[in-house]
Amino acid sequence: MAEIRVVHYLNQFFGQIGGEEKADIAPLKQDGPVGPGTALQQALDEDMKIVGTVICGDSYFNENTETALNKIIEMIKSYNPDIVIAGPGFNAGRYGMACGTVCKAVQERLNIPALTGLYEENPGTDMFKKDIYIIKTGNSAAQMRKAVPAMAKLAVKLAKGLPVGSPDEEGYFAKGIRKNVFHEKRGSARAVDMLVAKLKGEPFKTEYPMPIFDRVTPRPGVKDLSKAKIALVTSGGIVPKGNPDRIESSSASKYGKYDITGVYDLTEETYETAHGGYDPVYANQDADRVLPVDVLREMEKEGIIGSLHNVFYTTVGNGTSVANSKKFAHEIGLELKEAGVDAIILTST
Amino acid sequence: MIKELEDVADVPAVHICTVVPISKTVGANRIVPAIAIPHPLGDPKMSPEEEKALRRQIVEKALKALTTDVEEQTVF
Structure with a gap:
């Protein structure tokens, strides 16, 4: 089988350019893996290779999203990849928004799979979890060692077109997609089981979580x-x-x-x-x-x-x-x- | 923060921020876009006078947002 080409997206910090003082750098690319890309490369299958890394400053990305995104997609495309991996971005808000935006655009414009890894409170998670696979990570880079293998495992499946398991099995945020499966028990029996568990105070798992609408009614404008x-x-x-x-x-x-x-x-x-x-x-x-x-x-x-x-x-x-x-x-x-x-x-x- | 402030204080609240999509995801009702992350209400490249005028424009927009009745999330 031919080699599977992977492109990795990073911010200025993980891309080893610099800290906040470099957050305004425009996109750039480097051949091969950079920073966390090295560990990612090791976690991927042997026939998968990180051929290039695209790096962009977090502030630059969020302040110039259109320009930055077009340039990034062009750079990614230049490596002719089969899959794109972004981050992980943990709880970094701007980085999470960048990872999500890049992955979504890669899927839509290049027609190849893309995934990232973020913490649940990252604004990028809520924004993009329905569009792309986002592996659940801890809230800081200290969790890198746990995040990378989970991301690599899913990346292998996506790149090779292997079946992807449920959000719980794979560790990604639910995308809101329901799959029909045959269950040994019919729905009414499962519902009664859940009710009994609930009455006993035992844990149970709903099959249809209700959406949470966390909105506040806008107060009327100031009159004078x-x-x-x-x-x-x-x-x-x-x-x-x-x-x-x-x-x-x-x-x-x-x-x-x-x-x-x-x-x-x-x-x-x-x-x-x-x-x-x-x-x-x-x-x-x-x-x-x-x-x-x-x-x-x-x-x-x-x-x-x-x-x-x-x-x-x-x-x-x-x-x-x-x-x-x-x-x-x-x-x-x-x-x-x-x-x-x-x-x-x-x-x- | 913005939602809780509006809800608890029970008065209109406006969010001036650079990354508007985050503010939308969070659920701010009145949003005014800002200049840049490290200087939302300024631009160090401008002269002090120009910069203050720019800041005033953004604040004026925020005040307009506060006097406007909105039914849903609105970017001003």
Whole structure:
């Protein structure tokens, strides 16, 4: 059998170009495996070869998606691959979005299989799990050794057209596809079994999970802006210089609230970012680039808005769990309600 | 965060962010696209005056979003 050609997609970090300061690099390609590609190559069958690696900066990809994607697909195509593997991207949001977008485009435009590996809370997971195979991984690169074999195993099956097992068997996120199978017990008997298990408090597995609609009803718009008190919240990690509450640069376990009474401009001397998930140079130079206090103060003075709430809330949205984010927002929301705020602006990096 | 803020504070909330698809997946009701990940409300390549004008435009758009009634997720 002829050799099966594999192309691997990586971000700037795993592609060994650099950290956040290199997150804005445009797509580039390198022959053969790079970084985690070496372990991936070992986990694949002997007749499969990583012929090339395409690398793109996470910020570049997300800020220039169309351009980046076209270039990446062109580079992938130049290797004439039979399958594309992206990541794994773990809980890195921008990387996960890139892996998902690339895999989906590979399937649609090149008509070959593609897969990635992501953590369940990665935004790329929800966005792409119905379109592509996404192997479930842990939330950080520490889980690389577990992620690679699972991804390789599925890649072998997809590349060779072998039957793919259920999401549980293979370890991928359910794609929402139902397969008809013959079962030894009829449906009514299985339903009664489940009910009995439920009544006994025993575990059981539904055959038809109900979708979860996690949406919030949009509140009506502000009627009179000139009387409204506006609050600022950010996940971009803006804090007073020195980060007095020591908010973590990733996987934040807390948020901060800071009084900005009499503050009309966030300067290099007074504010900075605690965020470790983007290049901090620009936010450290001028934190208004993330938290627009200067402009809102102007508008307050001009009477366009009633007032800017004198406390701003901040956390670091970098691999921070959904549970923590929700908890922070719940507490912040209660305080803002108490303070009689009329509208909220949340900024994210 | 954006959903919980809107729900608990019971007031309209707008999400200014660069990666709009993430905000959509998360479920923000009012979304205003920003400039770039490390500087959502600025552009270091511009002069300070131009940059502030750009920031003001985005904030104005956010305020417009906050005064607009929406039925579903809306990108302004």
